[in-house]
Amino acid sequence: MQVLVVEDEPKVAQAIRSGLLDEGYEAVVAQTGEEGFFQANNTAFDVIVLDIMLPGRDGFEILETLRRRGLNTPVIILTARDGVEDRVRGLDSGADDYLVKPFAIAELSARIRALLRRGRPEDVLRLKVADLEMDLVSRSVARGGKPIALTAREFELLEYLMRHAGRTVPRTLLASEVWKVTRRATPLDNVIDVHIARLRKKVDHGRRQKLIHTVRGVGFILRDDDAQAEA
Numbered sequence: 001m002q003v004l005v006v007e008d009e010p011k012v013a014q015a016i017r018s019g020l021l022d023e024g025y026e027a028v029v030a031q032t033g034e035e036g037f038f039q040a041n042n043t044a045f046d047v048i049v050l051d052i053m054l055p056g057r058d059g060f061e062i063l064e065t066l067r068r069r070g071l072n073t074p075v076i077i078l079t080a081r082d083g084v085e086d087r088v089r090g091l092d093s094g095a096d097d098y099l100v101k102p103f104a105i106a107e108l109s110a111r112i113r114a115l116l117r118r119g120r121p122e123d124v125l126r127l128k129v130a131d132l133e134m135d136l137v138s139r140s141v142a143r144g145g146k147p148i149a150l151t152a153r154e155f156e157l158l159e160y161l162m163r164h165a166g167r168t169v170p171r172t173l174l175a176s177e178v179w180k181v182t183r184r185a186t187p188l189d190n191v192i193d194v195h196i197a198r199l200r201k202k203v204d205h206g207r208r209q210k211l212i213h214t215v216r217g218v219g220f221i222l223r224d225d226d227a228q229a230e231a
Contacts, residue, residue, distance in 0.1 A: 002026045002173060003112065004045040006036030006062070008054050011176035012101075013125030016049065025112070026172075033057030040066055042075070044164035044173060047112050051078045052090065060093050067094035074115040076108070078163060127162040130224040132203065132211055134162055152176070154199050160213065170219040196220055205211065 003025050013029045019028040028045070030036035033054040040048055052059035054139075058128040063075060077090040080101045090098050097111050129132040131144045139155060141148045150158065156178050161169060175181050175188045200212045212222050 001046040001112075001116070002028065002044070003034065004028050004030065004039055004043075004048045006030045006033070006039075006048065006059070007051045008032060009051075011092045016105065017110065018048060020109070023105075023109045023171065025109075026176075026183055030056055032091050033059070033062050037062050037065070040071065041069070042168045043171045045073055047115060048073055048075045048080060049108070049112075050095075053080060060089060063090070063093045063095060072224065074118075076111055076115070078103075111168065121166070127159065129165045130220060131210060132162070134159060143207070148202050150199070153195060154202070157195055158199055158203070158222075161220065164222075168215045168219055168221045172219075174219065 001024075003020055005013055005016050005020070005027055007016060007029065008031050010031065012084065013031060017027040017029050017150065028039060028043070031054050036048075036050065036054075037057065039045075050059045051064060054062075059077060066073075066075075074096045075094065076097045077098045079086050079090065079098060080100060087098055096098050096115055099111065101107060125136050127136070132141070132153075133143070134141050136159070141150055141158065157174065160174065160178050163176070169193050171187075171189050174192050179188055179191075181188060185188065196212065196214075200210075204210045204212055211222050211224065215221055
């Protein structure tokens with residue numbers, strides 16, 4: 001599970017990161033609001049831990065903008081102020097939970113586990129990006145109404161990309177979430193690349209609009225470029 005920690009105090013950020021690593025999470029730290037906003041928009045995370053008091057762009061603004069853009073990743077806000085107004089504003093802005101500083105890493109970890117147990121808003125029975133549709137009940141895929149035959153692994157890979165549409169998904173995340181491999185002497189990069197190539201051929205070959213894109217040196221992104229152009 002990948003957690004994005006947006007915290008500008010280096011000691012606090014490092015303590016959170018170390019604690020999460022000890023709990024078995026992968027943790028990425030962003031020390032400014034702008035960096036956190038960029039990371040949240042371009043990489044798929046399972047949970048975001050977001051400090052409210054940030055230099056420049058504060059946590060409230062970041063959270064509100066992410067929610068307006070349709071990002072449904074669970075967010076836990078951190079605040080040094082224990083006032084009711086701050087907690088209410090955070091929840092109204094789209095936060096799923098909050099913690100008041102100082103807090104124990106064990107409590108943060110418990111809050112993360114609780115959010116992950118709830119499931120996500122995107123845990124639906126049908127997924128759709130542009131004219132690509134996936135039915136999770138019948139495990140069928142179609143593009144433009146035409147069925148696409150996928151292997152079990154290709155289906156799981158495409159499902160993960162569709163659930164995180166518009167965000168870059170690193171190869172390491174695909175290895176852990178699709179292949180269920182967290183530590184391996186030999187990386188799965190070549191295996192993943194082969195499956196992506198086969199999937200791209202089935203989904204995009206012969207079509208004007210390409211949906212699966214490679215982010216060089218990082219991973220892959222499934223996006224509807226036409227929708228982004230209109231926005």
